[in-house]
Amino acid sequence: METLSIPPINSTSPFASMKGNHVAIRVPDLEASKRWFVDKLDFRVIHEWPFGDLQLAYVAPATDDNFWVELLGGGTPGPQPDxxxxxxxxxxxxxxxxxxxxxxxxxxxxxxxxxxxxxxxxxxxxxxxxxxxxxxxxxxxxxxxxxxxx
Incomplete structure (x- = not known):
């Protein structure tokens, strides 16, 4: 098995404060999507808020406060490839x-x-x-x- 060779952390970068936070997913039904993440993956709903004509929510894994999924709901999104x-x-x-x-x-x-x-x-x-x-x-x-x- 090959091992990954990861370059050292560059703490002198002007972007040294960058850290991963969340990924956003456009969903056709916010309530159903929140239920799916909670019921199927045991995610927690962290926060909800309106943005224009949309309703948004952060969900996070059961034991991870450092990675969130932002659900973008409302309106009429285009189709997703199946x-x-x-x-x-x-x-x-x-x-x-x-x-x-x-x-x-x-x-x-x-x-x-x-x-x-x-x-x-x-x-x-x-x-x-x-x-x-x-x-x-x-x-x-x-x-x-x-x-x-x-």
Whole structure:
């Protein structure tokens, strides 16, 4: 298995204060999307607020206060591509997925399946990054990756 060689942290960068915070997903039904994240993934609703004609909400994993998903609801969003195959999904430009680290991809997939979540293909090991990976989708086709360090 290949190990990643990560360059040292550059604390002298003028952007040294940059840290990951959240990813935003445009959803057709904010209430249904919040329920899905809470019921299927045990996420917590952190905050909700209006923005113009939209209603927004932050949701976060059960034990992570450092990574949030911002749900953008309201109005009439355009259609989302419907991917039933992971390889097919890799060919379009633009946003593809966000990733959540887990202790066990297989155990997580078992629970997601029990909760009726749409799993996209089989889990696989990717030696180039030393991870076991799997993908699943929310009811609107937004892809989410699971990653386990091998």
């Amino acid at each position: 991917y039933s195959d992971l390889n097919e999904s890799l060919h379009d430009a633009g946003y593809h997925h966000f990733c959540i680290n887990v202790a066990s991809v297989d155990d997580t997939l078992t629970e997601l399946g029990r909760r009726g979540v749409t799993i996209l293909g089989e889990p696989f090991d990717l030696a180039a990054i030393g991870r076991r990976l799997a993908f699943f989708a929310d009811p609107w086709g937004n892809l989410i990756e699971l990653a386990q360090v091998l």
